[in-house]
Amino acid sequence: MTMGRARSVVLIGMEGRLIEVEADIGQTLPAFVLLGLPDAALRESQDRIRSAAKNTGLDLSRRRLTVNLFPASLPKSGSGLDLAILMSAWAADGYMTGTSDVVFLAELGLDGRLRPVKGILPSVAAAAAAGIGTVVVSADNAAEAALVSGVEVLTADHVLPIAHHFGTAKARKVLRPPETAPERITGGSGSSGSPHELHERDLAEVRGQQEARFALEVAAAGGHHMLLMGAPGAGKTMLAERLPSILPPLDDEESMVATAIASISSGATSVTQLQRSRPFEAPHHSASAASILGGGSRIPGPGAATRAHLGVLFLDEAPEFHRHVLDSLRQPLERGAITLHRSAGQVTYPASFQLVLAANPCPCGMNVGSGRQCVCSVAQRRNYLSRLSGPLLDRVDVQVKVDRPRSAALALEDRGECSATVAQRVQHARQRQGSRLGPHGLKLNSQAPLSLLSNELRLPRASLQALDASLDRAQISLRGYVRVLRLAWTLSDLSFKDIPDHEDIDIALHLRHVGVRP
Structure with a gap:
């Protein structure tokens, strides 16, 4: 087999985009070609991946290795695709199997250790939304990945246990025995914590x-x-x-x-x-x-x-x-x-x-x-x-x-x-x-638009006399008019009133401009 596949995720802002990593082994002179708009950090992964594979005991093929990151038109950055590229390259050489529907998210050290990357939570969530059932991350990212429910999370400190988990008989003849097997972490919602755990100031x-x-x-x-x-x-x-x-x-x-x-x-x-x-x-x-x-x-x-x-x-x-x-x-x-x-x-x-x-x-x-x-x-x-x-x-x-x-x-x-x-x-x-x-x-009064405040939440004209007078005298803008109404509704909610009255309007006007200008 000369083609191997694996999955990973790149983040565009907070949106996770599923990436298919394709590896092909050709018959020409030795080379490692990385396609698909990688940035500088991702291009450097070629040397990291070669060293990690060598120190694991399973060298990459000495023929031409071409890795394509699909979709090719999407810019890709970071080091989180290291493990996926290595697994697809091994799969192309017949050493790995079952990697085409697994998302791999980890950076590789030169000795084959798996290092944590940022953005694991939105990445795993994107994988789950795409229907991916298994995700592999570094041990340091395990707790964060487990916050997403419905996904099986495999984790290890080194690429060697991962290679044994997905390896074929051909790979096991070459690999040394793993020190630890991949630890399986079930998905969950995580610990909720105390509502004010970070705010001790009273x-x-x-x-x-x-x-x-x-x-x-x-x-x-x-x-x-x-x-x-x-x-x-x-x-x-x-x-x-x-x-x-x-x-x-x-x-x-x-x-x-x-x-x-x-x-x-x-x-x-x-x-x-x-x-x-x-x-x-x-x-x-x-x-x-x-x-x-x-x-x-x-x-x-x-x-x-x-x-x-x-x-x-x-x-x-x-x-x-x-x-x-x-x-x-x-x-x-x-x-x-x-x-x-x-x-x-x-x-x-x-x-x-x-x-x-x-x-x-x-x-x-x-x-x-x-x-x-x-x-x-x-x-x-x-x-x-x-x-x-x-x-x-x-x-x-x-x-x-x-x-x-x-x-x-x-x-x-x-x-x-x-x-x-x-x-x-x-x-x-x-x-x-x-x-x-x-x-x-x-959810909040501060989000209420003018269309809502002037229709379903319209107040009686008698309550709005002071506010209308401020608008007519150019003391407030129309935006300020809306914001005073929002404040008045908040004041009525704190007082358990059904609707704001003229007193709430007066207090809202006072809070709106209480003389902060010199």
Whole structure:
């Protein structure tokens, strides 16, 4: 037999594409030809595979070996195809059998050891969706692969046990006995973990700041974006870091998506169970647009906005970020996804996050209410805050001024509610939203479109007088009008009202613009 086949998976963004690896042994001069748009890392696999085969005791054929990665028009990258290429080459030489319907996902060491690769969870999920019943991964990726149900997972530390498992009688005459047999791991849903296992910071640690705490609860309940404006030391960062502790845990479907993002973003061995707590990303203000949105020369990788999907993206010292970086978030705030275009193609990543901005009122940070003399001119303050563009702020529903606590007694003795108590109210409010918006395919008030708010969820005209007046006086835009309505529905859900009344509208308008401009 001069033809061998095996399967593998390559990732285009978060989408796994099944790859058929075909190996053919010709009768011409010795060569190793790799076809199918491989990148540099994949081309280097030729030498890794030859060394791994030699050190296993089963050399590759000394004739011309041609390996085709189908579909040939799809760009392929990474080292995860190493094992599949080796198995197809051995199959072409008559050493392996039964590899044509098995997905192999592992990098090879020069001594034949199997090394872990990133993106195992979405890759195995793609294999399962394509009807593949058996997947072979390295031992370090076993726990992650087992998170996908309905797939038989074989794993080993070295390629030798895998070769014995699929080897023919011809191969067993040459191979030395394996040290260990492939360990079989049954598929499963993984460990769910504690809802707040990654968020030990409690809202009770925030002393005072009743208005800011209330605004944080409203933002959590409806999934609204938020701006915290105040002097240094007022507690802006402390509040933002405790937002995940009052958010509900991820459900099963959301957990699979969040864990898949972690799988393609982090180290290859870091994912061992499903992620149940909401992600929290806080990039430094020197971050580039590529690090926030995602980037790369061929197929771009995910950025902080994607890693914060279904969770919180916190930009501390927001005016210190480059303005074009901040404005680049406007599209994902509306769409909940990021599409990146490169010469090798385009990729779309999910980016439905809750944005939290924190900013000082001026460059020195000592504006009115800080207790110290501000040394900034009016022009300096305006230039500083103008880095937060109007179109960006128009997409931020809750804008809160955070003042420093006025007395030591308030700061040290007033202990507010803990995160667990607030989280219960947030969960109940989200359940009410789910019941109301579920028939329309929505979950949160922050997702409600104008068409829904002006028809099925239309409020009485008497309740909208203050909001209509603000729109007529050009104090808010039509986008702001919609976002105030969304806030009002969240306030009514927290108060267990059937529909918002004029008081909810007034509070929503107050939260919308509470005087954060100088």
